[in-house]
Amino acid sequence: MIRITCRRAAELLSRSRDEGLEGMNRLVLAVHLGICSNCRTYSRQLGWIEEALNCPSAAGLSEAARLRIVRVLEEPLPPGPGNE
Numbered sequence: 519m520i521r522i523t524c525r526r527a528a529e530l531l532s533r534s535r536d537e538g539l540e541g542m543n544r545l546v547l548a549v550h551l552g553i554c555s556n557c558r559t560y561s562r563q564l565g566w567i568e569e570a571l572n573c574p575s576a577a578g579l580s581e582a583a584r585l586r587i588v589r590v591l592e593e594p595l596p597p598g599p600g601n602e
């Protein structure tokens with residue numbers, strides 16, 4: 519069983535969105551997402567935030583809305599079964 523920490527999973531998640539992952543990292547990330555609901559939630563949030571910010575209508579976001587999104591990004595993950 520290949521295990522990585524949630525911190526490592528978060529790093530891989532953001533890298534996978536920027537530049538993609540090579541085989542081994544992709545595998546360990548998939549394994550981690552399979553056992554860790556915190557990181558699954560986090561990956562969904564990342565996707566949602568990215569979509570929201572890339573959407574043409576996001577150009578009309580108020581400053582308060584942007585700050586709210588950035589705060590969500592900076593919030594630490596709650597401790598859970600997958601955390602080490």
Ligand SMILES: [Zn+2]
Pocket residue numbers: 523524527550554555556557600601
């Ligand atoms: Zn995790």
